[in-house]
Amino acid sequence: MNEIKIFCPATIANLSCGFDVLGLCLTTAGDEMIIRKSDIKGVRITKIVGADLPLETENNVAGVAALAMLKSIKKVGNKYIPIDSDIDFDIDIAIDIDFGFEIEIYKHIKAGSGIGSSAASSAGAVFGINELLGRPFTRKELVKFAMQGEKLASGNAHADNVAPCLLGGFTLVRSSDPLDIIKIESPSELYATVVHPQIELKTSDARSVLKQTVSLKSAITQWGNVGGLVAGLYTNDYELIGRSLHDEIIEPIRSMLIPGFDLIKKTAYENGALGSGISGSGPSIFALSKGKETAEKIAKAMCAVYDEIDLPYEIHVSKVNDEGVSIIK
DSSP states (O other): OOEEEEEEEEEEESTTTOTTTEEEEEEEEEEEEEEEEESSSEEEEEEEESSOOOOSGGGSHHHHHHHHHHTTEEEETTEEEEOSSOOOTTSOOOOOOSSEEEEEEEOOSOTTSSSOHHHHHHHHHHHHHHHHTTOOSOHHHHHHHHHHHHHHHHSSOOOTTHHHHHHOSEEEEEEETTEEEEEEOOOTTEEEEEEEESOOOOHHHHHHTSOSOOOHHHHHHHHHHHHHHHHHHHHTOHHHHHHHOOOSSSHHHHGGGSTTHHHHHHHHHHTTOSEEEEOTTSSOEEEEEESHHHHHHHHHHHHHHHHHHTOOEEEEEEEBOSSOSEEOO
16 A cells, blocks of 8 residues: 555544543544655655645654654564664654655644644654555554644643544543553444634643642542543443543633633533533533434524624534544545
């Protein structure tokens, strides 16, 4: 295989209580990428449609993630296998591959939307190249390379978006060093509704407003909600999932940056949401619900709020995507 076309899904990170550790993968929103082998060594971003993003490999999250992965492979005979060691991705390491890759990116997830735009590009790049090389890495092993793209985008190599994008379903990042990620299957009737008010909120800016310390009382409440949410997912307890979707630490600060946040959240609850909160760093707002009919009812109500405010928006209703990045046949 010399070329591959892939779907790179959007994601919801944090899920209220799980800042930097929880995320889920969406089905109905995402980017597309085409990756092909090239006679020219290295990685080149040859086309970006739908966004004004840098083509320079070192300045593009897809390029940085791809380079990190290629630095971790060695050629043995006709196969490419992982280098069994920890690598400092900031050091210039020679790539042991005698051909290169071209990447085309078709952006449908807006940058700064809060639904994993940079994660989709980072995860898509490493997934596609891994496929073209005969899958030397598992999906879970690809996460650490995609995190390097997130580091470029936000200054922090976090996995709460790239993990669900690559693995699908819900993911829990138990540890970042060493990386330890657990995939959690979604209850069958769980749906997400996401509204994206058409303003851009950079992850780096949204992080800059956060407090660096929290009270013990708030931390205890947050730990309880994370445990409750994970337990609710495993036991298909929708009411427990809803009770656990509460953010004691991040949302009170970040919500001030999002127009109409309180009204959107109130409206979601009034129309049957299990819970609602900020998607990633915002400005998108998510609601989880049981059943598609309720999710669509919530979407209609959210739209009415922003129509009244006269703020442009995009709306997504999606079942949880259990597969993650996928090949477009």
